[in-house]
Amino acid sequence: MLDTEAYVSPAPPEGKAGVAERALRSAIVGCVLMPGERLSETSLTTEFALGRGAVRAALARLKASGLVSSTARSGWEVAPISAAEIRELIAARRHLDPILCSAALDDAAKRRLTTLSQMHMALLQRPDVGGDVLPTIRRCERDMLDLLSNALGMPVVAGFLADLWDRSNRLVNFFERSGRAKFLPTRFSSFAEALVEGSNADAIAHLASANAALEAYLLDRFLETDAMVGRKSGRRAANKDKPGRIERPQPPTGKTRTL
Structure with missing residues (x-):
């Protein structure tokens, strides 16, 4: 008889949205993206070397997970802590x-x-x-x-x-x-x-x-x-020209984060 276990199909490759979600989730859980921080799709695309559509889909998934929120005026924001x-x-x-x-x-x-x-x-x-x-x-x-x-x-x-x-x-x-x-x-x-x-x-x-x-x-x-975890970062005030962008130290191996 055939050994069916020898012919198991390989797992399908992870889609771009899945890669983006994993990268952003890791950054949020690790507090690289801090609680209460406003997020710009454009800056996230550049900083994490991801596609704009993948970032948008990832943020929607993370919102369902309770890690980010969105409003019509403020856009995306990392969920504050309470x-x-x-x-x-x-x-x-x-x-x-x-x-x-x-x-x-x-x-x-x-x-x-x-x-x-x-x-x-x-x-x-x-x-x-x-x-x-x-x-x-x-x-x-x-x-x-x-x-x-x-x-x-x-x-x-x-x-x-x-x-x-x-x-x-x-x-x-x-x-x-x-x-x-x-x-x-x-x-x-x-x-x-x-x-x-x-x-x-x-x-x-x-x-x-x-x-x-x-x-x-x-x-x-x-x-x-003292419940001060939801305030905007002082680093944010220094970057008023780019809403949602915070200058963070770059990894020593390159200019953008890669997976």
Whole structure:
């Protein structure tokens, strides 16, 4: 018999709008494009080396994700940060994150989850957890979440979850950049271990604890900022001739960002 697995069609290439969305989403989540910043399609096209149509389509998708907003007079703007958004995100994650515990994991998925869990546990033993290793720990946590959301077999739900996680990461990145306190990782590996062992109740309890720690961090940091996160940047005032354009340091490898 034919081995049908040997003739799997390759994944279709990502469209220009998808490439643009991924680039702009990364810039917003990483706070390269700051909360409350006005966006110009023309400047984004130049800065990120993207097509005008792709940028416009990407901004429309990001608006649906809650990362940007638009008005008739002001145009596009990165979503500002507010206490209401923090409460909404945490409430949504309390209700939706536990769905991950219903994911049907095959042997390969369990092995991968176990590997990520062990890697996460090892990284937590490092003495510099709050330093350079922190992005690696968070990448490991996100890989575990993505694995579980893909295993749900519900693309729409997985999309909602991905938006919630990106918006949560944006908040953490902003407060870490604007203050000195870091959001230290929780023992997320315990959540993964509980799932592999089939103990959903323990897994849900670990998720609840992680979300409670995230909520406490975000609300505390928000109060420290005195709710000044939605103001226009001082850099904006120096660029009145080009609305929506902010001069940012360019990458050392070239004049425009490339993927």
